[in-house]
Amino acid sequence: MNNYIIHNAQYVVCVDEKNQILEGATIVIRNGLISQINPPQIPTGSEYEHFDAKEHLVMPGLVNTHAHLAMALLRGWAEGVNLDGFLELVWAAEGAIMDAPTCALGTELGAGEALLSGTTTVLDMYLHPEVTHQAAIGVGLRHVTGPIFFDFPGLDGMEWDDRIAFARSWPALHKALGGPWTPLFLMPHSVYTDSEAHLKEVAELAKEFGARIHLHLSETEAENSMSLKTHGRTPTQVILDAGILDVPTTYGHGVYLSEQDVRTTAKHGASVAHCPGSNLKLGNGIANIQAYQEAGIAVGLGTDSCSSSNDLDMWSVLRLTAQLFTFTHKPKDLDLSMIIRAATIEGARAIGLSEVVGSIEIGKEADLIAISLNALHLTPIHNVLALLVFAAGRSDVSDVWVSGERVVTTHRLTKIDPGELRRRILDRASALDSIR
Numbered sequence: 001m002n003n004y005i006i007h008n009a010q011y012v013v014c015v016d017e018k019n020q021i022l023e024g025a026t027i028v029i030r031n032g033l034i035s036q037i038n039p040p041q042i043p044t045g046s047e048y049e050h051f052d053a054k055e056h057l058v059m060p061g062l063v064n065t066h067a068h069l070a071m072a073l074l075r076g077w078a079e080g081v082n083l084d085g086f087l088e089l090v091w092a093a094e095g096a097i098m099d100a101p102t103c104a105l106g107t108e109l110g111a112g113e114a115l116l117s118g119t120t121t122v123l124d125m126y127l128h129p130e131v132t133h134q135a136a137i138g139v140g141l142r143h144v145t146g147p148i149f150f151d152f153p154g155l156d157g158m159e160w161d162d163r164i165a166f167a168r169s170w171p172a173l174h175k176a177l178g179g180p181w182t183p184l185f186l187m188p189h190s191v192y193t194d195s196e197a198h199l200k201e202v203a204e205l206a207k208e209f210g211a212r213i214h215l216h217l218s219e220t221e222a223e224n225s226m227s228l229k230t231h232g233r234t235p236t237q238v239i240l241d242a243g244i245l246d247v248p249t250t251y252g253h254g255v256y257l258s259e260q261d262v263r264t265t266a267k268h269g270a271s272v273a274h275c276p277g278s279n280l281k282l283g284n285g286i287a288n289i290q291a292y293q294e295a296g297i298a299v300g301l302g303t304d305s306c307s308s309s310n311d312l313d314m315w316s317v318l319r320l321t322a323q324l325f326t327f328t329h330k331p332k333d334l335d336l337s338m339i340i341r342a343a344t345i346e347g348a349r350a351i352g353l354s355e356v357v358g359s360i361e362i363g364k365e366a367d368l369i370a371i372s373l374n375a376l377h378l379t380p381i382h383n384v385l386a387l388l389v390f391a392a393g394r395s396d397v398s399d400v401w402v403s404g405e406r407v408v409t410t411h412r413l414t415k416i417d418p419g420e421l422r423r424r425i426l427d428r429a430s431a432l433d434s435i436r
């Protein structure tokens with residue numbers, strides 16, 4: 001059972017309420033939980049495995065609050081396009097290859113990339129969650145997903161009634177699949193792919209299950225204009241009227257929220273997954289996350305898919321978030337701990353996991369990462385948080401634990417063979433050659 005002692009870390013960035021940074025600290029993991037921090041006596045039982053964290057920084061694993069992991073298979077497929085052009089190209093490629101086994105394969109790829117870069121939790125929206133969830137758990141990720149809904153049949157060939165029937169089976173299926181604990185989610189794709197009546201149906205179902213909701217919302221100005229034209233209301237007002245906001249909801253993007261939308265979002269405890277890499281690459285704009293945070297909205301960070309931002313590297317998202325902040329506000333107003341918190345505990349809060357992960361505190365599950373500090377580009381250290389936000393990168397993540405299980409050991413995945421996975425990926429991706 002996952003028992004570990006992480007000895008003598010040069011730094012432990014706790015991301016607790018006081019934003020403590022401990023030096024020369026030891027963390028004890030028992031049955032997958034953080035049981036002691038700097039205990040007066042280090043346990044000696046043979047049930048413990050040991051990790052010498054000398055010249056390492058230990059912090060909570062990163063939480064990616066908006067991704068489509070399986071689309072790692074389409075990395076670089078849709079370049080030089082805006083969101084409309086992007087969707088057209090991507091939907092064609094998905095139509096060609098994304099059957100259920102391929103969704104699982106792409107998710108394995110995405111989960112492996114995420115873990116190796118220090119991301120331990122991903123909120124993942126994609127087709128065939130029954131197989132993607134299993135694939136991601138197999139690699140060791142805390143994988144948060146659920147049934148996806150759109151009005152049209154889609155690649156999975158499901159009509160609306162099939163989607164509802166599948167969603168009804170999801171709580172039992174989710175439980176049976178096991179893996180690190182995650183909340184139940186239902187995922188209507190967006191206001192522009194789901195009618196208001198269908199959104200209402202999903203909201204009712206979520207209330208019945210006690211599930212949370214994840215959807216794309218106000219990603220572009222065009223989406224808002226269309227919503228105003230079609231519904232006479234902003235996307236936020238549409239989901240409010242549909243009852244979606246009666247359950248805890250996470251918006252993917254939320255770039256264009258009006259002042260009224262921000263008030264509504266805050267009042268209903270909904271949260272925002274900020275995806276600056278995707279938003280900039282597709283020319284969509286910059287979300288004013290400071291205004292959201294000031295209103296009390298939990299803002300997490302996300303990569304979006306590998307077709308819109310090309311990788312699942314949360315470190316580049318951290319850095320971009322900070323740089324956009326100093327560009328749109330003033331450098332002196334940048335609170336580096338806010339960036340680290342958005343990537344960890346606030347991300348966890350945004351998706352209903354803040355009691356479980358997101359900080360290093362006794363009683364929480366041990367989703368931890370170790371960053372090797374002996375690289376030249378991390379030397380010297382004058383400011384630990386600035387090092388993490390502006391200098392560290394994913395190749396510095398050496399070891400990763402999820403629920404106390406060591407899923408990455410010295411830069412290697414422990415639960416799957418990456419070489420064998422890569423061969424399967426290249427083989428399947430070649431099926432796209434004919435439509436390029």
Ligand SMILES: [Zn+2]
Binds near residue numbers: 252
């Ligand atoms: Zn997305």
